[in-house]
Amino acid sequence: MGSRAVTASDVKIQVDKVYKIFGNRADDAMAALQAGAAKAEVLHKTGCIVGLKRIDFSIRRGETFVIMGLSGSGKSTLIRHFNRLIEPTSGRILVDGCNIMDMNAKELLAFRRTGISMVFQRFGLLPHQTVLENTICGPILQGVDQREARARGMEQLELVGLKGFENRFPRQLSGGMQQRVGLARALTTQADVLLMDEAFSALDPLIKSDMQEQLKDIQARLKKTIIFITHDLDEALHLGDRIAILKDGELRQVGTGEEILFRPADDYVERFVRKVDLSRALYTHDAFAKVPVLTQAQATGDRTTALLRQHPAVIVVHGAKLRVLTSAEPDRANCAASIDATATLGQSFPLLADQEAIVVMDSGAPVGILTREMAFKALSRSHGAANKLSPASLLPSPVA
Template sequence: MAGVPRNTLSTGSRTVTVSDVKIQVDKVYKIFGSRPDDAMAALHAGAGKAEVLQKTGCIVGLKGIDFSIRRGETFVIMGLSGSGKSTLIRHFNRLIEPTAGRILVDGRNIMDMNAKELLAFRRSGISMVFQRFGLLPHQTVLENTICGPILQGVDRCEAMKRGMEQLELVGLKGFENRFPRQLSGGMQQRVGLARALATQADVLLMDEAFSALDPLIKSDMQEQLKEIQARLKKTIIFITHDLDEALHLGDRIAILKDGELRQVGTGEEILFRPSDDYVERFVRKVDLSRALCANDAFAKVPVLTQAEAAGGQTAALLLQHPAVIVAHGTEMRVLTSCEPHSTKRVAYIDAAATLGQSFPLLAGEKTVVVMDNGAPAGILTREMAFKALSRSTHAA
């Protein structure tokens, strides 16, 4: 790769070191049919998916997929039905074998694993959350949750302890002795998530895990996954056909079409710098309030201690800035240039939160203080949010 040092890889928007990469997908092809060699030859000669089907009777599932997934990121793979996304995710645990190519996890090609090594990898290195829950109806919630640790050979007492920890993490403490039929769909999916987490695997595969849920429950599960990921820092590969979901959950997004990778990038890159006409059409009707963050819209303002504010600095600063934040421990107040002697009521939002999440706060009379890494960074108003959306709509 010209211009890139040997110990680095180019992945989407930035160059990262090899040590940052958890999974490397290296030119993976998948051909379904009885003449894969002929189909591969046709592909290399420039034939398209339809032509390969006509000439060989084979279906091209994946064509030369090549990207890296960083350690601890939520990587979303999306596309329409038939794009190859569910085929691709099943390559990571070798439920589907590639026709050609490699998948490296922590630098090791999983295609080189023998049956015993692959079994150990599936039990301890990688877990999967299914779309239709996949719970065993004759087992309790706790028994379902500890399936993985028991298969790993973990002592039952330790497995039960681990299972209870995960059930508490997903908000199901007190339901451990219920059976799946006694739970709602959202609760059953939480059990599936707890079961995957109980294996303590580094990699979590989620194949349209929330698509069978009602919209409100789906939204709750998305928020819970983000909270869990903030604590555990798993490497998550998440499959969806919902672009709003991809933008909300994904650190980066890969878009597939007819088994080909069309673009990998952050939500902002996908929306505002689409790689081709297909991606541009794909994202055209997206809700930008779920793609833009408070960090994209807020105004940085001075932050003073209470002693500094009492020392007379406030008035001079308000001539240059729309507001000043006065911090006293964990409590804050906001002084504005319009009303320098009046303290505004304060609400807080993280800089990484979406503008959509900020709207309920902006609808009230409180001034929204944007927090970055736990410290106040600036303020966000309705006007600032609308201007950011307007700019982005024009750019898109």
């Protein structure tokens, strides 16, 4: 599905023409940039490094917005602008309509304590403090009393699956568990905005996958505005509602995973997405078929026979069980597994390995079926669309 138009009430954060120049001749570098000079030319003429060049986008309230790019693209520089750990050379960043560049030292401190939290790549835990003490350091700095802070901390530790570990020390935890403490610590501040700078990149693949799923589950419940930095496109597609791709400090494209994958803005983005796993970019709602849903009492022989003349299947709800009648086998209802319409197509594969058809759920109610053939056709259509982007997409080419 494509991006919908963003209204003013949707916007949580607005990044407005942000530049960042590193060096002593920032004014000369800005003048050169605005005259059309490239990053390398600016470095040669002024000795300044262009960190960011005219970054312009908005982030919706409650979305997971992923910023990605290769090393040196400017993504980590950009995320540090949202809490002013790095000051821009030019431009504005508005949070809830307030320009954080106008905040004085006291206002900025309050914003960092209550409005925005950060999860670090290397955990950043204090080794001499327990898991709970690490988790509640934010509320304590906010002036929250110990009892409430501990209650908040225990609530978040339970949310990230660490109940029972509150009295352990970081050295007694695995890397994945330490990262969960970092996430709980950020959530305990109750800030609306969560910054995550390559938060899972130091983890082993299986632990990384577990953390991604946990973050998605937490986000489904809490609806934070999350800004997530990664260089991993599969991770970006899996986590992001929208994705921004940077190269050499410039914004190349902002869009949904589907838009970036199948409608890349330029050759760089096209090369960037060429080898992506399509099953992680497509969703069940892109492939399934709506079919009639009946209760056990409604599923009489005459009625199901009539419906199967018009539809590939009929779903019969019998208590907690979901059964599927197909036109191929109208007299035999098969108990079926279910999957949410927002799940990726890849998540359906283990279920389809054991069953020809599974039930697709929307807001907890059955709405249709997904078969192996439907999944394969969706992948085939998307693979064809990706390969038709340009003849160059068929040739190996290194990412610049």
